[in-house]
Amino acid sequence: MKQSISYPRHARATLALGLPLIGSHLAQMSLHVTDTVLLGWYGVSELAAVVLAASSFFVIFIFGSGFAQAVMPMVASAVGRGDEVQVRRDARMGLWLSIGFGLLTYPLFWNANAVFLALGQKPEVAQLAQDFLRIGGLGMIPALLVMTLKSYLAALERTQVVLWTTLLAVLVNLGLAYALIFGHWGAPELGVRGAAIASLIVQILTLVVLAIYAAWLPELRHYNLFQRFWRPDWQAMGQVFRLGWPIGVTGLAESGLFQATALMMGWIGTVELAAHGITMEIAALSFMVHLGLSNAATVRAGRADGAGDQKSLRDGAKVAIALSLGFGISMVALFLLFPSLLISAFLDEANSSSAAILAFATQLLAMAALFQMADAMQVMALGLLRGVKDTRVPMVAAAISYWVIGIPCAYLLAFKAGMGGIGLWLGLVIGLSFAAVTMMWRFWSRARA
DSSP states (O other): OOOOOOHHHHHHHHHHHHHHHHHHHHHHHHHHHHHHHHHHHHOHHHHHHHHHHHHHHHHHHHHHHHHHHHHHHHHHHHHHHTOHHHHHHHHHHHHHHHHHHHHHHHHHHHTHHHHHHHTTOOHHHHHHHHHHHHHHGGGHHHHHHHHHHHHHHHHTTOOHHHHHHHHHHHHHHHHHHHHHHHTOTTOOOOTHHHHHHHHHHHHHHHHHHHHHHHHHOTTTGGGOTTTTTTSOOHHHHHHHHHHHHHHHHHHHHHHHHHHHHHHHHHHHOHHHHHHHHHHHHHHHHHHHHHHHHHHHHHHHHHHHHHTTOHHHHHHHHHHHHHHHHHHHHHHHHHHHHOHHHHHHTTOOTTSTTHHHHHHHHHHHHHHHHHHHHHHHHHHHHHHHHHHTTOOHHHHHHHHIIIIIIIHHHHHIIIIISSOHHHHHHHHHHHHHHHHHHHHHHHHHHHHTO
């Protein structure tokens, strides 16, 4: 008879696994926050352009990262079987697919101005966004390769190097972006192009560090990750592709929801789009904690499910959900009590538009309190479902929740009901809430079976 694990032990195990993941996610997110803060000081149009460009880059990155994320369970499974050759095959083809995806998507970045104009964005903002993406888009390949190496190293239980490398990248990006955006320390003043150059350099440096670590660390050297890297392995590539595309589509459905909202906010006005970008950055920082807890829940649920321990599966899920809810409640209080303090960090008070951005962002941050709780629960449910190897149904549920329910509600509330940007965010809340309820129901239906 299996010995029951207490709730406190579940909590300690979840936090022990989740805290390093949270730290890594927060550090990665800080790279984007740095650019947003610096360009918020530089100019309103530049800030709006980078909000648009960065969110567009992120949507495409999320879709492509499905292959990178598929590497983690595949490599972990191969390690469990003692199949070192398969470890190399799966990871290497994950890298191949990442390179191929990056090459296929770069033409979109090069012609971004035409795309944004067709989507109704203001010409000045669209041009600046293209200026950013023509440089920053070159970073898609190194960014996806970094994601693949992170999955590979995590499967081999080498996560500390990922955390420390990401923290170092934040510091390097801060210095480079500050110099190149404003023209400090003898560097040219390049504005949005400076932010793009800094991001590209940091992505390449991060890739070099992780690749060297993966290839030459004595404990990992026997996997020969880059041995005959140029040789295709169509069988392994097919396996990575089949597992990765549903993950990518699920991420695309959610990230596309936020990108569509950013585009619609751009129809309302530049000040509103800038406020949207700032508020989204604040909400996203908080979301990284929920994402880390969700990752930990995936691992814990997977272990319990593999052992056939349904009680541990249910109890662990309850604890993970409670931890996420507890943090979410504290963030709701922070958003409602200190909105000006949070938003002002992204603005230069001397800018004539700062007061208008602050006023509108304060309203959005109140909506973010509802938005965050819904988002926290849907990502936790998604993590638990991945733990029990249920990914196809969540993919369908995500597409329906975000695109059949969320986007139409956002459009109708914003433009037909006359609620403007607040209506857009309320549509987000509705879509995410539907996803949370649907996916939680799906998980608990399986967990009680």
